[in-house]
Amino acid sequence: MEKLLLLGDEAIAQGAIDAGMSGIYGYPGTPSTEIIEYVQRSKTAQERNIHRKWSANEKTAAEAALGMSYAGKRSMCTMKHVGLNVAADCFMNSAITGANGGTIVTVADDPSMHSSQNEQDSRIYGKFAMIPIFEPSNQQECYDMTFHAFEISEKYQIPIMMRLTTRLSHSRSGVATKDMIAENELKLPEDKRQFVLLPAIARRRYKMLLDNQVKFETESENSPFNKFIGGSDKSKGIIACGIAYNYLMENYTDSTCPFPVLKVSQYPLPRKMVEKITSECKEILVLEEGAPMIEEMLKGYLGDCLNIRGRLDGTLPRDGELNPNLVLQAINGEKVEMNLIPEEVKGRPPQFCKGCGHIDAYNAIKEVMADYGDGHVLSDIGCYTLAALPPFQSINSCVDMGASITMAKGAADSGLFPVIATIGDSTFTHSGMTGLLDAVIEGTNIVVMILDNSTTGMTGGQDSHALDRLVSICEGLGVEKDHITRVNPIKQNHEALVELIRKEIAYNGVSVIIPTRECMQTLKRKLKKK
């Protein structure tokens, strides 16, 4: 038995490799990125030639992983929580097709929005799709559960959701590993129509999914990861999910928790265990990271007849991540004494790196847009979103990947003029291309600026699908050649870029400007390697 020091993300990756995974697919997104990065560094993955390249977006990743499962091999796709919105079409339907080779959808949620647009709870998607969900509480469980999840996936021919949250994804601890097992052989599904979701087949498959619910519940009852821990003080029972279990136990390191505790790390909820704790205890406190999903399930619509405490009744905050102090306070009302932060301490928001090409692009945009006032630049998600902060304060939207171009289109359709969309190269190939096609077809009057730093910068510099392809993609989508321009965003070219933006604003139709200069961080790394 070997013991490795691994992030939660890395423990999932190592677990998947050791459990015979043949391919991993995904699109970067904090806090999920390190899963694939670990596989990309792994010697074993190299030797076994495990698929480990990034995908264009989460939907293509989920579909490729499902395709590998179709062919009988074990696969995984990874994403951050908002990535699941992109992959949702495949995700929901894959619950109906089911799996052939074991397949896991690993989603890392970001409660408190450390680096995200929202804090949606992926467990709700898992419940929506009616598939088993695993929610590890520590790094060892990340590793062990990956093995178990592949087994359950194959046993019931069902995709599995693995749900992580930031603190586990990005926290390191010792993990004991197991012997590596062989990959599956190529093997097509026995029923060659399993994956054909024509209504007649889909109806049959859906019934199977419904029938399987009881079995999934039984798996949860017998799961090594769900635990009922007795306690003598039945005035309160505590249901602790995933990492919330650690926050609970943190308060009893030198004593034992007097209350009965149900640790939940595998869903659907283990019904018998829930019935045991709710019937034994006067009051139930639900600790869950993210949304009050279980709390709502227990409470139902009518609410307080059951004495359920949690995020809905104010015992815990409705939003944001949990911590040991919040949990203790929910148990006994005790507030910890703590020092205050002196007023000398000022905020230190993230900023553009020195020398970043985005700075030059926005300098030009700012100068041009001074003539029109604030409100004409729709943007997207990436390092270039930092232009929302001082000193630029130049952009007016950041919603979801690709929305800059399409929102610009809608605004232009409404009569706003001029409208500029700023979008990163990786975001463009993730979800910007289809929106550009919409604009081309209607000849919408917008200027699209693809800020090309030749990498996926925000998430740490992963390869970008857009590399050296942007011009040909835009041409292929039908943008007029004369209105596709690459420029090098450097100080000397400032005037030229300003002129170019003015000229393209004057053109009534779709223009694409591509300021292209490599990201300072990836450049530094390359120079270091040399």
Added chain:
Amino acid sequence: MKKDIILCGVGGQGILSIATVIGYAAVDSGLYLKQAEVHGMSQRGGDVQSHFRISDKEIFSDLIPFGGADMILSVEPMESLRYLPYLSKNGWVITNDKPFNNIVNYPETEDVYKQIKKLDNHILINADDIAKEIGSPRSMNMVMIGAASSFLGIEFDKLIEGIKFIFGRKGEEMVNLNVKALEAGKAFAEKFNK
């Protein structure tokens, strides 16, 4: 034995190298470890912190509770104050004195020092200068570990092993410089407390 440490600074200052050295030493000493790192957004010149926990018993939470940290180890003075809510009653603040000024409203340095000096248990160290004197300006982080070394509950030799583990690839010269930085930090802290 249990030590809960908030490591902090500004993105790009390399607080993770501190975590790696102490982490190696801790695991080498047979201790449990949990270390919540920062990734993503905050790395772009923003504030960064890492929750670093070592213990001879199983550790549950990845986060240190408020009021529970035995030490705040900071490579930047204003940042050391940001995490005071985590500090326990008898906890130590050990911080580099060199401001990293990348914001327009950075406070007067003297005001920051005043706040640090108000704390009963603190070490304010000119780690950048010390590293420069040794001839290895980039070893500031190792000076900081040295300054913290007597509060870590880990043998000093194990920290040296940690440095060898990390810098070994870069040659003996690098290892020696960093060990020197470690020792200089320790010497400073010993004097500071007299």
